[in-house]
Amino acid sequence: MTIKDLAIKTGYAVGTVSRALNGHPNVSEKARTAILAAAQECGFQLNQNAKQLKQIHSTNILLVVKGTRNDLFAEMIEAIQGLVAETPYQLAVDYMDEDSNEVLRALRLIPEKKPLGILFLGGNTGNFAENFAAIDVPCVLVTSDASQLPFENLSSVTIDDRQAACEALELLISLGHRHIAVIGGDPAISDTSRLRMDGCLDAFRSRGIPFDPEKSYRAVRYSYQGGYEAAQDLLSQGRSFTAIFAAADVIAIGAIRALAEQGLKVPEDVSVMGVDGLPLGSYLVPRLATVRQNVRDLAKRSLQVLLAAIEDSAPARHEIVPYAIVQRESIRQK
Amino acid sequence: MTIKDLAIKTGYAVGTVSRALNGHPNVSEKARTAILAAAQECGFQLNQNAKQLKQIHSTNILLVVKGTRNDLFAEMIEAIQGLVAETPYQLAVDYMDEDSNEVLRALRLIPEKKPLGILFLGGNTGNFAENFAAIDVPCVLVTSDASQLPFENLSSVTIDDRQAACEALELLISLGHRHIAVIGGDPAISDTSRLRMDGCLDAFRSRGIPFDPEKSYRAVRYSYQGGYEAAQDLLSQGRSFTAIFAAADVIAIGAIRALAEQGLKVPEDVSVMGVDGLPLGSYLVPRLATVRQNVRDLAKRSLQVLLAAIEDSAPARHEIVPYAIVQRESIRQK
DNA sequence: TTGTAGGCGTTATCAT
């Protein structure tokens, strides 16, 4: 079943059928209803291969997701899908490995999807600095800051990771903790990890608390196992800390497990705080204290910025959206 | 950059370029290396739209995933991707809403992707009974049993959900529990839910333990919140049970939270057991007892069955893969 | 408003 068949069936020409199906103007009401009805009847669907092959500009917005096993991104994707559904655009989601180059990936996808704009969920500014120049459609980098990059078509929407980490640490400090271990990502690899680590250092410095990264910082993958192993390692040096700050909720969960295996209770013996605000955290016992990224907000602002760039040729913007310090059962006064 | 450009650049005709790029026979070694080198040099990539538009048979295997937010499936997808990477085939993953019709979805995808075979991750046999007849490529339904369906091109690979639930219940019973509440999916909607519920009933019956579904069974969505609300509801009727069997780990986690809010500890006051064997479960405190579905096994067998059907025209098979009862900290002797 | 026809980049079928 092709539009040619539909044309024969309805008595119109393929051009008219195509226009009707795509909601173009210059189609009589009569033709439109007849064609749409016929299409409906046979469950007809345009062949996307042919469509995208021919189209100059698609009506696609491309969502490039870096990291397939990331609960925060999963939530965000759902939110973005919901929002895009209310627009005349189509969302094409592309999942990629956490350690491949998202910009190069986008570059290969562009001639195929011909997107009007691209949303990057996660990304490394280094990759952008190196390869983004070849991309000429409006883009938004979500969850990282691109304001330092010299690209006129690259916006960004993120929380202030550095300040968020700093504020989380300040909460722990204000609860009386002085010896705080930090488990995060590798600051050499991920911008976010570096910023969150810097935020921690800011807090220690401003409060005049000494912090030796060598002894109290561990760089791991954002995973349960990463948090688990890091906490084990920290504990193997003797428990000098009364609190752990984890740069992600999943890390915190792994760390809590490691503590439990040493007979340490949360929060009685050690306070633990994460980042992200995953739904899971509020079901754990104890509920996990965290820095919540407002998923809906992040999604909404990102799409708004992108659509403004696409529809109104608005210049690039670099937005900081608010986060929320969520004080819950896993932390307490020392 | 198209194969036409490549043809000009290398001095060969487009046909030869296409054949070389696709590893067809009847291409001289000289031509192949020259063309591949040129392609490499310009970072050339075939346009998938054009390719799939023209191809009679693709080299695609289609993976239709029902439910976007399902940790078990996420694991399985990863496993399948890894396995397919070792074959000459390409995996095309399609995610869909939990409550849309996976068979109809596949039906629309076929003319576009022209897959050699389809793997359904999750699915409702009702939908298959109704619409599968129109699909003529080999298919495998994973995590549900299709042996009762009259289709020669539909295989299935699953655990024995009924026996698994029964065995889990028997474990709880052998630990001395007599009043066990069950939280599962809606047996009217999902095959898996019905089978797991039936398994529970089997266990109660064979042990001569009375069970009133009205009072002790709750049907919810497979989510933290579903488990949480169901447990709250059960508790609101007074705590007559000493154990909860949840038909999914996520449900169990939600239920544990609800128990905690009533001051009930797991496993001291109530034992809780789930199903799936998510990695998360082994990091929780207490570690979650569960029925583990062996993801790698499920993935491997499914793909083997599909490839046998594709490559050797093997008849449909209906495989039952083993599960494992994982006794962990969240359950104990009553 | 509608019809016609050319071409998007590729594969596949012919010849050569």
Next chain:
DNA sequence: ATGATAACGCCTACAA
């Protein structure tokens, strides 16, 4: 082994 060429299904000028 290679080259030329007709599709694949659709969109989009352009003509009517």
